[in-house]
Amino acid sequence: xxxxxxxxxxxxxxxxxxxxxxxxxxxxxxxxxxxxxxxxxxxxxxxxxxxxxxxxxxxxxxxxxxxxxxxxxxxxxxxxxxxxxxxxxxxxxxxxxxxxxxxxxxxxxxxxxxxxxxxxxxxxxxxxxxxxxxxxxxxxxxxxxxxxxxxxxxxxxxxxxxxxxxxxxxxxxxxxxxxxxxxxxxxxxxxxxxxxxxxxxxxxxxxxxxxxxxxxxxxxxxxxxxxxxxxxxxxxxxxxxxxxxxxxxxxxxxxxxxxxxxxxxx
Numbered sequence: 001x002x003x004x005x006x007x008x009x010x011x012x013x014x015x016x017x018x019x020x021x022x023x024x025x026x027x028x029x030x031x032x033x034x035x036x037x038x039x040x041x042x043x044x045x046x047x048x049x050x051x052x053x054x055x056x057x058x059x060x061x062x063x064x065x066x067x068x069x070x071x072x073x074x075x076x077x078x079x080x081x082x083x084x085x086x087x088x089x090x091x092x093x094x095x096x097x098x099x100x101x102x103x104x105x106x107x108x109x110x111x112x113x114x115x116x117x118x119x120x121x122x123x124x125x126x127x128x129x130x131x132x133x134x135x136x137x138x139x140x141x142x143x144x145x146x147x148x149x150x151x152x153x154x155x156x157x158x159x160x161x162x163x164x165x166x167x168x169x170x171x172x173x174x175x176x177x178x179x180x181x182x183x184x185x186x187x188x189x190x191x192x193x194x195x196x197x198x199x200x201x202x203x204x205x206x207x208x209x210x211x212x213x214x215x216x217x218x219x220x221x222x223x224x225x226x227x228x229x230x231x232x233x234x235x236x237x238x239x240x241x242x243x244x245x246x247x248x249x250x251x252x253x254x255x256x257x258x259x260x261x262x263x264x265x266x
Contacts, residue, residue: 062140063101063264064118068132068165069145070158071124074183077248078145078256079121081105087249097122097131104257107266114266129161136170141177141263143256148182148190148245151199159203163225166204166237172223175239179259186247197234197243205232 067075077087079098085105098121103114122132136142144162147154165171166178180200182193208225226232234241244255 061265062118062138063115064120064135064138064140065260065264066132066135066139066142067119067121067145068129068142068161069124069181070147070154070161072150073124073145073147073158074248075121075124075145078143078181078183078246078253079119081248081251081253082117082119082256082260085251087251095123095125095128097135104260106254106257112266115264117260117264124161132165133168133170136168136176137174139170139174139176141179141259142171143179143181143259145181145183146196146200147184148193148196149184149187151182151191151196155199156203159200160207162200163204163207166239166241167223167225169223172238177240177242177259177263178237179256180234180241180243181256182243182245183248185245186250186252193243193245201231201233208232 067079069075076098079100080086082104083100083102099119101116101118103116107114120135122129122135142165144165146158151158162180170176171178180193180197182191182196184190185193204225223238226236230236234243242259244259246253246256
């Protein structure tokens, strides 16, 4: 009861102070010319309205990371490694996007607030790649997975797919960061990330040159790539493109996790 009585006394004190303020304030308001008073009220109301509306229109930072690349590059293995530290179903070609929102497996033992990641594994089959368009507008980052072991036979096709991504309207306008991930680098005969980067830059340079002579109406890509008269390199892209290595089967995915956490803050 003592606490209730104290609260009652405090409320009565606040009411008394408010009454005294109003008694002093009303005469002052009455001295203000009507026009100035109306202007002040409008300005105050407008300010309050803006303060209420700003949080509603403030864009929430995306937590979506998209995995893309050719079939067989190891995207699904990476998905499960990031989610729960396993590689089950890794040998099955995905026909539908794998989606999940979770804390990265390597962070499950960490204390404190950790932001969940919405990870999307988009099928790499050529007929299913258009599904990528559904996820690009909300992507905070994109991981393009390349098979470092069986790279050369697939170099051109992988380069064409990456070219389409790098010239996509959503990627260019939003400057979506791209990680070129060389997977399966645990194998002795796997190519290095520098070799893969250079080969893909050469292929993309050939592609942009051949497509530049075609009418823009006949090209599916939305934007041009690189600088005219200069050999293409990834640093010429409007968005940031970095290269890293990983091994989904052995769980060596730290560079992927670093990329994710760089763009989806904990």
